[in-house]
Amino acid sequence: MNSIATLIRQIAQSGQRPTIxxxxxxxxxxxxxxxxxxxxxxxxxxxxxxxxxxxxxTSGIVTYPAVGSTVVVAMLTGYDAGFCFxxxxxESIETTIGEMTLTANADAAEVKAGGTKATLTINxxxxxxxxxxxxxxxxxxxxxxxxxxxxxxxxxxxxxxMHWMVTTFNSHTHTVNTTGTATEQSGATSSPLTSTSMQExxxxxxxxxxxxxxx
Numbered sequence: 001m002n003s004i005a006t007l008i009r010q011i012a013q014s015g016q017r018p019t020i021x022x023x024x025x026x027x028x029x030x031x032x033x034x035x036x037x038x039x040x041x042x043x044x045x046x047x048x049x050x051x052x053x054x055x056x057x058t059s060g061i062v063t064y065p066a067v068g069s070t071v072v073v074a075m076l077t078g079y080d081a082g083f084c085f086x087x088x089x090x091e092s093i094e095t096t097i098g099e100m101t102l103t104a105n106a107d108a109a110e111v112k113a114g115g116t117k118a119t120l121t122i123n124x125x126x127x128x129x130x131x132x133x134x135x136x137x138x139x140x141x142x143x144x145x146x147x148x149x150x151x152x153x154x155x156x157x158x159x160x161x162m163h164w165m166v167t168t169f170n171s172h173t174h175t176v177n178t179t180g181t182a183t184e185q186s187g188a189t190s191s192p193l194t195s196t197s198m199q200e201x202x203x204x205x206x207x208x209x210x211x212x213x214x215x
Contacts, residue, residue: 019075021046021082025065033062036082037073048081049073059096066091133212140214150208 023039023046038044049071052062065071069089073082092105101112111120118132 007177018077021073023071023073025067025069025071025087028067030064034081035065035071037071037082037084040070046073046075046082050081050083053083059098062094063087064092064094065089111123116200133150135213137214143214144209144211147208147210154208 021037021039021041021043023037025035026038026045027036029035032048033051034048035051037049039046052060054060065084065087067088069087069091070088071084071088075082092103093101099114100179103110103112106124108121108123110122112118121129121131123129162175177180
């Protein structure tokens with residue numbers, strides 16, 4: 001199927017004028033990027049009206065009119081379906097440049113890069129969602145952000161270790177035999193001050209940094 005852009009050039013060269021029709025959108029096919037239109041004058045429906053200049057293209061800018069909205073369609077010689085070039089209500093817009101795609105509607109605006117490798121979504125409620133392999137803010141010189149869950153666990157491990165050491169120190173006794181010379185004094189001592197949780201504590205410290213999100 002020929003591109004509408006080619007037909008427009010042909011019309012311009014021949015001096016012909018397109019027929020302009022005003023109507024309402026009755027159906028829309030987002031995949032095919034077409035709409036069906038019922039002309040306001042009651043004439044026969046226009047089926048498969050193109051929303052993009054290239055009828056087989058996947059790039060460029062596409063405006064999707066809302067079903068029921070009023071549109072203006074240009075009927076070009078050699079192209080029976082026509083082309084929609086104006087609408088009074090836009091439901092969504094899609095812009096594709098290479099592997100970068102921007103879509104926007106009343107609920108959110110979404111940017112996709114590299115197919116689906118990275119997605120940025122800005123919602124109408126003001127929230128922002130990012131889905132990416134890695135995120136760098138302001139150059140990432142300060143390193144990764146803190147994993148709050150791991151940090152909380154590490155702090156609890158520190159508190160537990162400190163409590164253990166204080167309790168052990170306060171209950172520690174050192175008994176010696178006071179008879180004989182100083183070199184001959186002997187007695188029992190309590191167990192060395194060690195903590196079985198230090199290895200676990202080091203693990204949580206090492207995992208506090210989220211290396212995928214740097215700032």
